[in-house]
Structure formats: structure tokens, C-alpha cells
Amino acid sequence: MKISTKGRYALRVMVDLASREEGVYTPLRDVAERQGVTVKYLEQIIPLLHRAGYLKSFRGNAGGYRLSKAPANYTVGDILRTAEGSLAPIACLDAEENDCERREICCTLPFWTGLNKVINDYVDGVTLADLLEDWKAHSGDRYAI
Amino acid sequence: MKISTKGRYALRVMVDLASREEGVYTPLRDVAERQGVTVKYLEQIIPLLHRAGYLKSFRGNAGGYRLSKAPANYTVGDILRTAEGSLAPIACLDAEENDCERREICCTLPFWTGLNKVINDYVDGVTLADLLEDWKAHSGDRYAI
């Protein structure tokens, strides 16, 4: 039950951008270098966040991306669900998929529902600002994304 | 982030067997029929549970599988980890994989560690007996696996 690279990198990109000065555009090249990922692969992940309205972009020379809102206004849950599609541990819990005919007699469904709630409660309770703060505190002055 | 059919079916097989009379061997054919899965596919999943010592088998005519212990002695976490390999949401958290060089400076690792704990605490807090009991209560007399 793994989160794919889409979700993992998306979160790291968001934290990276959250750590930059507010309002300035950061080129993907810089993010990719700091995060140890290729620009080309990030270019495939960023649009998911962009289309969701989480990022503003600027093309051309000296362009790049920046957050649309302050870091405290993004929950990690929103970011992961945007990149991954859904965090539900089984398809039966996704809105489009709950047509399973065993639904009423399934002996494991209540368990999965509980797991789903535990996961979503956790990820929705953490914001980008929380991540950034904890991590600055942990790294002291010499923090670097 | 989905649990695969291995984990899902493994859990259903265990609950199914837990609902049978204690000590008797139940053929996979019966389990497969009740669960709406092919025998062939279950035959691929069962060995994982068998090798872990969770099940006892008996070959030949009138053979089958039964639980090794009482239902209350199996946590859902143990069953899922046996079938799935690991429930960690990212590979960095698996014992064999924590050689990532970004480990000390990773801004998201604490978040993933927390998610891992939330997930494992939940699944380790539920036993087969719990599932069976809740589900009998929910279905009344006419429960059927």
C-alpha cells in the first residue's frame, strides 16, 4: 500500500515552494535540483497541482511557479488527493465505485471504512505550514530543502 | 494508495475460516464460492498465510484449511502485512530500504512516519474476533460470509 512518486514528489515540491519567499516565482530547475529529481519528471507532476489552482505559473525567462495561497491554507490531504487521485485503501470507498453488490453483507467493509477515516483525518490535520515549521525547528539555521 | 487484492482477499479468507467450526478443515472451493472469488486465485494467496503459520492445511480428499489459533489471536495488521509485504506508505520506512541519503534532511519524512504509525496502530488494534463479532451483530441471525 504505497504512495506513488506522484504524491511524494508533489508534496516535496509544495514544501519546497512554501519555503521560498512569498510571491516570487521559482523555476522548476531549482526545485528539481534541490529535490534530486529531473525537471522532466516534475513537469509531468506539476500540472496536477497547477490545474487544481494550487500554483500560479509564469512562462518565459525568469518565470517559474509559486503558491497561490499561504502555506497554512494547504492541507497535505488536499495535495496528496490531487496528485494521487484518492487515498481510500480500497476502491469500494471511492464515491464512483461503491456499487459492489456485497456491500451490505461484506464482513470487512466496516474495518476498511475505519482505516479510511484514520488516514484521511491524519493527512487533513497537517498543513504545509506545519511541515515547514517542524522541519525548520529540527534543522536549526542550516535548513535546506 | 490501494491495498491489493492479495491483502483484501487474505483478510476475507481469514474471516471466512474464523467463522467455521473450530478445528474442521474447510476446502478452498467453499471459501471461494462464499467470497465470490476463483479457487485458482485464492490458491496463490493462501500460501502466504500458510507459510506464516497462520493456517494448517490437509491435502487430499476431504482436506482443506483451518486456522492455527483462535480468531482473537490474529490482528488484522499481521494478516495484511503477511499478504501485502508491508503497510508502510513509502519505501523509506521499510527496514530494508532506509538507506536514503536524504533521510536526515527530508522535510516530509516526519509526516510519513506519523502516517505509518496511525495506519499500523489502527490495523494492529483490530482482531479477527472483533471483525466477526461486529459483523454477526450487524447481520443478526441471517449472517452469511
Add this chain to the structure above:
DNA sequence: CTATCATACCACTGGAATAGTAGGAATACA
């Protein structure tokens, strides 16, 4: 004692999803 049947057990395969790579067009600015 032998044939038969029901069962657990083992090995293999096709297809889908993941994780990238690559080329190039559009855009903004100097």
C-alpha cells in the same frame, strides 16, 4: 490393490500501471 476423485501445491503468462525519458512548441524578456 487399484482406479478415481477431491484437494493442496507449483510454475508460468498476459496485461495494466508505474516511473521515468525525450523532443519540441509556446511564451516572455533582454
Add this chain to the structure above:
DNA sequence: TGTATTCCTACTATTCCAGTGGTATGATAG
């Protein structure tokens, strides 16, 4: 005109998932 960027589309290698065909084993009927 040149350069640095976002943006779009296609391609590929690999791994994982789901499912199938065939073999070994044990009980039992004749």
C-alpha cells in the same frame, strides 16, 4: 535574435497485479 522558462505529447523499460494450466497427494469406493 537568443535564452530561459512553462507547456504539450509521445515513447519505453520495468515492475506488479490478476489469473490459468498443470502436478503431487491423500482418502475412498469397488
